Amino acid sequence: MRIGILTGGGDCPALNAVIRAAVKTSVAYGWDVVGIEEGFDGLVHCKTRPLGTANVSGILHLGGTILGTTNAGNPFTYPTVVEGGETVERDISDTVMANFRKMGLDALIAIGGDGTLGIAQKFYEKGMPLVGIPKTIDNDIGGTVITFGFDTAVNTARDAIDKLHTTAESHRRVLVVEVMGRHAGWIAVHSGIAGGADCILIPEIPFDIEKVAECVFMREQQGKHFSIIVVAEGAFPTGGTLSHRDPKQAGREQRLGGVSDQVAKAITTLTGKETRAVVLGHLQRGGPPTTFDRVLGTRFGAAAARLIRKGQYGRMVALIPPDVESVPIKDAIAIRKIVPLENDLLLAARDTGICFGD
Ligand code: F6P
Numbered sequence: 001m002r003i004g005i006l007t008g009g010g011d012c013p014a015l016n017a018v019i020r021a022a023v024k025t026s027v028a029y030g031w032d033v034v035g036i037e038e039g040f041d042g043l044v045h046c047k048t049r050p051l052g053t054a055n056v057s058g059i060l061h062l063g064g065t066i067l068g069t070t071n072a073g074n075p076f077t078y079p080t081v082v083e084g085g086e087t088v089e090r091d092i093s094d095t096v097m098a099n100f101r102k103m104g105l106d107a108l109i110a111i112g113g114d115g116t117l118g119i120a121q122k123f124y125e126k127g128m129p130l131v132g133i134p135k136t137i138d139n140d141i142g143g144t145v146i147t148f149g150f151d152t153a154v155n156t157a158r159d160a161i162d163k164l165h166t167t168a169e170s171h172r173r174v175l176v177v178e179v180m181g182r183h184a185g186w187i188a189v190h191s192g193i194a195g196g197a198d199c200i201l202i203p204e205i206p207f208d209i210e211k212v213a214e215c216v217f218m219r220e221q222q223g224k225h226f227s228i229i230v231v232a233e234g235a236f237p238t239g240g241t242l243s244h245r246d247p248k249q250a251g252r253e254q255r256l257g258g259v260s261d262q263v264a265k266a267i268t269t270l271t272g273k274e275t276r277a278v279v280l281g282h283l284q285r286g287g288p289p290t291t292f293d294r295v296l297g298t299r300f301g302a303a304a305a306r307l308i309r310k311g312q313y314g315r316m317v318a319l320i321p322p323d324v325e326s327v328p329i330k331d332a333i334a335i336r337k338i339v340p341l342e343n344d345l346l347l348a349a350r351d352t353g354i355c356f357g358d
Contacts, residue, residue: 021301
């Protein structure tokens with residue numbers, strides 16, 4: 001057996017833990033492992049490197065991915081510059097299929113989020129034997145209770161909120177902390193609850209800025225002269241739209257960002273309180289993975305190799321407690337896992353006085 005491993009989409013803590021476990025398990029099975037660099041782009045341009053136990057030694061605790069990654073360059077809509085300088089999207093998936101065969105690969109492990117897993121599913125349907133591993137700090141992939149990287153990102157955000165808490169209190173300010181979460185507010189909810197936020201704004205609940213201001217105002221009346229508002233980058237006001245950073249580029253997802261600035265300005269206007277916005281951004285994607293993510297990453301990597309050994313292609317490893325099991329990739333990507341509105345997580349937040357701007 002000769003298997004390939006790639007990491008696609010935005011990076012995420014514990015990618016290296018997953019690669020290490022997948023390589024060690026595969027080597028134990030007597031397989032050759034090829035590292036494919038920069039996601040599916042490595043299969044477009046045949047950018048590879050051999051991966052043995054020596055290459056994955058000492059990477060368990062490192063953030064990032066030793067294979068590199070990209071969230072551009074989907075081979076089914078590959079951005080290509082044509083005559084006149086215009087960029088158009090072309091389907092070059094047949095080239096990837098040919099390169100996969102040329103490299104002598106028998107199977108592929110694709111580690112990625114909904115974008116990468118969506119591409120993987122299409123290649124599986126074209127006949128590529130592959131398995132998937134769910135990765136995203138946003139925790140919004142279906143089929144698995146949790147994705148690796150989420151726990152580390154939440155801890156990073158919670159640590160930042162703890163630090164912002166003390167300065168907010170000293171200066172009697174409102175601090176608006178923007179965390180990642182394009183379509184789902186998992187990071188905002190978990191870091192907000194753990195960090196003692198007063199208000200949490202998430203994509204699942206369009207917010208009314210007047211309600212947010214009311215929360216700040218009520219705290220003021222109770223003698224609490226500071227407030228912490230955690231806002232997911234994908235949160236938007238009722239009847240409003242998402243905040244975008246720049247125009248969409250071909251072959252890439254639209255960049256989100258800026259909602260914290262809007263919230264901060266509106267809060268100043270409505271309450272007269274000095275308000276500051278802090279965008280945590282890519283800090284949440286870096287750093288050493290937590291213990292939880294190292295363990296989950298190790299379980300996912302080893303389980304993916306086991307799936308290949310059993311010939312269970314087209315499937316994604318998934319944490320379905322207490323075990324790591326597997327689900328069809330197509331089912332996992334069919335429904336985005338968003339924060340459920342009726343679940344006790346939000347109830348507990350509301351019961352303890354957190355406002356969601358609704
Ligand atoms: O991995 C998902 C994510 O963290 C989103 O929450 C965020 O919108 C996106 O990545 C940012 O990606 P980029 O690296 O392209 O700025």
